[in-house]
Amino acid sequence: MTADPSFAEYKPVPRVPKKPADYEASCVTEVSELLGLAIKCEKSSGTWQTAHAVDVWMADHTKKTGHTRYRRALADFVDSGAAEAPARSAP
Template identity: 45%
Template sequence: MTRTVFRFVPFTITQDTTAEPTYEAVCVSGDGKECGERSDEWITPHPVEVWMRDHMKITGHARYRRTFVDYADVTRADQNPDH
């Protein structure tokens, strides 16, 4: 008979502060087909919001999928110096 022992290992997930997050938007407006125009990636949300406003002025499109991307570190609690 084979025995398996599972042990709970606590861990923490934190944002990696050495890597900057990015923001982006894609226009999903359109009749039957999404527009698909996309903003550039930025390290702050403001330029993406300006792009969405300007795209709406030109096209009348009002629906966007916004994306925020960051990096995460997963650390075992027994290896975390804060614990």
């Protein structure tokens, strides 16, 4: 029988992120086809510190191009510090 690790056994150390999250969007609207493959716009908003700035970029890109499909991404930063994992028990 193998032991089932539990997250309750971890001892987290609270940390304050040193950097705010990054937000970004890419246009994935299909604009043409080449050899049977869909070609996507792939314009990017670049990295912003707020979701609102990315939403404004998407609205502007839609207004200029008529494109309506986007992929939004959020990257946040984690400092696990000195968090300790529980010792593994032998099966």
